[in-house]
Amino acid sequence: MAAPRPPSSRFWGTAVAATRRLARGCWSAFWDYETPKVMVVRNRRLGVVHRAVQLLILLYFVWYVFIVQKSYQDSETGPESSVITKVKGITASERRVWDVEEYVKPPEGGSVFSIITRIEVTPSQTLGTCPESVRVRNATCKSDEDCEAGQLDMMGNGLRTGRCVPYYHGAAKTCEVSGWCPVEDGAAVSHFLGTMAPNFTILIKNSIHYPKFRFSKGNIETRRDGYLKHCTFHETSDLYCPIFRLGFIVEQAGENFTELALTGGVIGVIINWDCDLDLAASECKPRYSFRRLDPKHTPASAGYNFRFAKYYGTEDNSTSRTLIKAYGIRIDVIVHGQAGKFSLIPTIINLATALTSIGVGSFLCDWILLTFMNKNKVYSHKKFDKMVDPPEQGTGQDTSEPHTTDPRGLAQL
Template sequence: MTSNVIFQHRQRFQRVFVRSFFGLFTEYETPKLVVIHSLSLTILLRLMQAILLIYSILYLLLYEKGYQKQDTSIVSSVTLKVKGIGYIHTAQNGTLIIDVADYIIPPSENNAIFIMSSYGQTDQIRSKCSESSLLKEAECDNDNECQNKPFSPRANGRWTGRCILPSDGQISNDTLSKTKSSKGLCEYAGWCPPENDEASPALINEVLNFTIFIKNFIEFPVFAVKHKNMVDDLKPCVFHANLSKDCPIFTLDYIVNQAEKDAEERDLMLRLGGVISVKLDWDCDLDRGIKLCKPEYTFARLDVPFREKPFSRGFNFRYAFHWKSTYENHRTLTKAYGLRLIIAVSGKAGKFDSITLSLNTGSLVGIFGLATFFCDIILLHLSKKSRTYRKHVFETVLSRTRLNSVFQRPPDLTQIDIKEKSTILETTTSRTDLVNAMYENNTKSLRKTSSTRPLTLTNSEKMKVHPEEE
């Protein structure tokens, strides 16, 4: 019994699948226009059409410039120049002047620049001395501990295996530093004395008054247009948001204030360094002219704020200056703190294009049809009379011959009422009688037309049939 049911379901599924598959090639669908008088639905339709029309015209066509061909493949070149004189106060109540060649390290970079705002220096000689007291791995009580300890990546040189105790003082000429720790420190061979990371760096004064000249040359290859961020008659100026918008010269104070709003954070950035992004965004309307195209400057801080206590704070690096004196190697180790500016250029250009306008107009027409689509969903599926509306909207037309319409398969009488059964039976009987009558009439007519008569030939025909008998 179960196998028969499964077989019937399988057969039914196959019939439905075959009917649906062949329906793709034998059924044609065409929209049917149905006029429905509904005040609420009409108001909803017109309201949605008005909203879509306003959105399409004001935003997509005008604001987004849907009538223009866009080019975002911008080619850019940036050159940075810094001017300004800084100074620091020395321990001997003197003043040390620092100019551009001192605080721009390295002299040239690609789309970036580093401005040193503070630094620390250590004069060193290649020799032997005790390790830094900040390195806990270097603490020792005897020479054996220095010989058996593994190498530390934080070491300032190669350990010799000797432990320098505090009681030894300045042991020999080769040991130039003296530890104040209660324990001894391992001796190393390298650059002495070791750098003191706990010392506060010297802050360069007047750093915020330095000026940065940003020269930017761009090209939009699709339109073969070149431009720059400088006016033709550029004069000495400083950028101001209201007074000098076209000036490409910025003070470092303005850049830092735009990138960081907290005064305490700005002070720490000058002392410990930081990273700032400088972005130039071009939005050019070539229909108005290339000379009216101006970049928009934005500044943002990229490094982690100090208030979040990051693992590595600020931005710094070390570099050394070497020389020789009396056959001894000397160097000045400088740990530089400062602001690293990274330049990013982006942009787009647009120009009227009829093909782009026609394509976008076609897309807007499709968007405009969303109003009818949503109203159809409400009408055919969510309204109270959805079943009635579906009967009028969806109609199936079968292409049949007259004979097929006569021999139409009678419906299943088990699914309808008794009155309807009698009506259908009478209709079916009358159709059967009609067919039988048509068949009998056709048979009688065929019999009448097929009656036999004797064949009579004329004399001329006989002569044509038997000419040799003459």
Template sequence: MDKVGSLFAYKTAKYVVAKNKKIGILYRLFQLIVLGYLIGWVFLKNKKYQITDEIIQSSVKTKVKGYATITTSDGKEEVWGPEDYVIPQQGDNVFFVTTNVVDTPNQTLGYCPESPLASGFNCTEDADCKQSKYSGNGIKTGICLNITYNNSIGICEIYGWCPPKTKERSEKPMLSEAENFILQIRNVIRFPKFNFSSSNFKDKDQLKKCFYDEIKEPQCPVFRLGDIVHKAGYSFQEMAVYGGSIAIMVEWQCDLDKEWDCNPQYSFTRLGNSPTHEFKFRYVHYFTDAHGRKYRTHYSVSGIHFHVMVFGMAGMFGIIPTIVNLGSGLAFMGAGAYICDIILLHMIKKRTLYRVLKFETVKKNDKSIVKSV
């Protein structure tokens, strides 16, 4: 019957003041730790009293400045500006700066021997030059030309843009001056939840007066290309030979409770860190002479591919996250009392006494208690 009756018993808290200094100090120490965690880590460090927005809307415009002199394959000197070495020229968050180039000028459509750089075109007779649709720099015609290349007797004839490329890229970058080219990054961002907008430059004059420096000018959006590659941990001149990819990361951490506290932080890293992660491609410029004859200049270029990546978060005070985190802190306070109760009732010498004082069963017809009331 007692077991059945216990199902309908009600338990209420009974407070016992235990004058035990060790337990008292432990309890206050636990409260201080929880309070320090709540104020220092939750509110001051991580700002958990704020509503946050991690959806960042971003517009990036880039501009590269600088000039370099190169010597073309026919021995002529040319001056290249941004319109020559930056691809695409309109300035987006992804762009390519040419640092090494092999040009093949005055190509016309016709018949010629294949380049010695192509493999599989050496021959001794016409049967070695079977026609194929795609091969090397053109289409094989099935004719073996009596031209000696690489200690071979002959080389296959092709139909394509002649003459084909016959030079390898230089082991010294053709545009070594690119290390000192200047990059401007204009970034405008918006956090839609708060309808807040900002930019990484205040006015046009700022772009003319500063250069990025981690300590002296951390907010300046003007960079030397050599500094960017160096901060990514690589040598510009070495990367300029074969090319590579560099990420420029723009991180916005905005505290909108202080509107002035919304500035970007810049960091740099290489995308792919082995020599096989080079960056190269080919393109051509077409021309027509006075007689209507079409010809072109073929460019095989290596260079550095830059990718501007924008991300971030904005925060503003909100009553709901504040209440939720305060409630969590109070719950931790209760956990401290629970731990102290375990020690008091089960681990110290006077645990039996404290258990008797803390837990008391009151029966319905207990006359002693009725009289005392």
């Protein structure tokens, strides 16, 4: 009589047998094939939901994808672009007349330029010693002991000599510095150039090229009758006359010209070239918009200004200069856009996506049918059948599970 097997051996034997059965089941299921079964459910509310979902998906693809987004087209964004600008006009301050060569910086006519509207002039600066500005940190003093010789403040105007001297006006004293004297705060004179500035005209010549479609166009009317000499921009009647009044640009950006001229600011001129190349080339038109780009409500460093100097030689072979702090309106010309043209590949892709997405309605209704309907278990039994291969002839066995179906494969409820 054989001895009984220990419990541990029986446990491991059972585990191995279960593992083998699981492996055989997974291997068998790997080779199963699933085919959809058509089941007609006569339920008006479920049918309304099904058709409504299909209709919404169809409207989305027809209206938004194909009409609005034009997804049947091949597209290209970011055209190659060139911008040439030219400013014309004269203005006057309290003491003199200013022309283009003096108030436009830089003069090359690029896509970014500044029109000076106010200046603070510090004339006749020479290399020497003078009081530091009171605006510089730790510049005020009471005696020479408060001023360290050789100290250089990066925010100051020169190298400190170690002396405490009276300021340009008032009873204050500041440390003496060696540099360009007098410093800006001590002798600057303000001039306003913005009186006639709203009437300055700005020519913005722009041409674009879409290399993928070999399409080029410009924003100027191709006429030989001197059209550009007497026209100004109008969105409907003179779209191809890109000559803008500075006052018009500031107004379209929603700004007050006098305030902007005093503090300075940055205005963006945006040219948008959105072109449907399935249409005639004349339908590809530039669209202009104007917007202030710098944050005007930021208290720190509000507005826009810059400094430059003009140098002169003197009779004693020394050098003097005029320092100018300029406030102005900087114009940034920004060009963007996209072009599209019919292409078979995106059309086929989006049509296939649309047809596939219509099946979402069936998926949603199946979920409602098998989850929330009163007879969901009956529907589940009718919808899912499991069959195995029939036995070979002569075995006398039928391993197929019972199922109910009509000769056409349609189970109707």
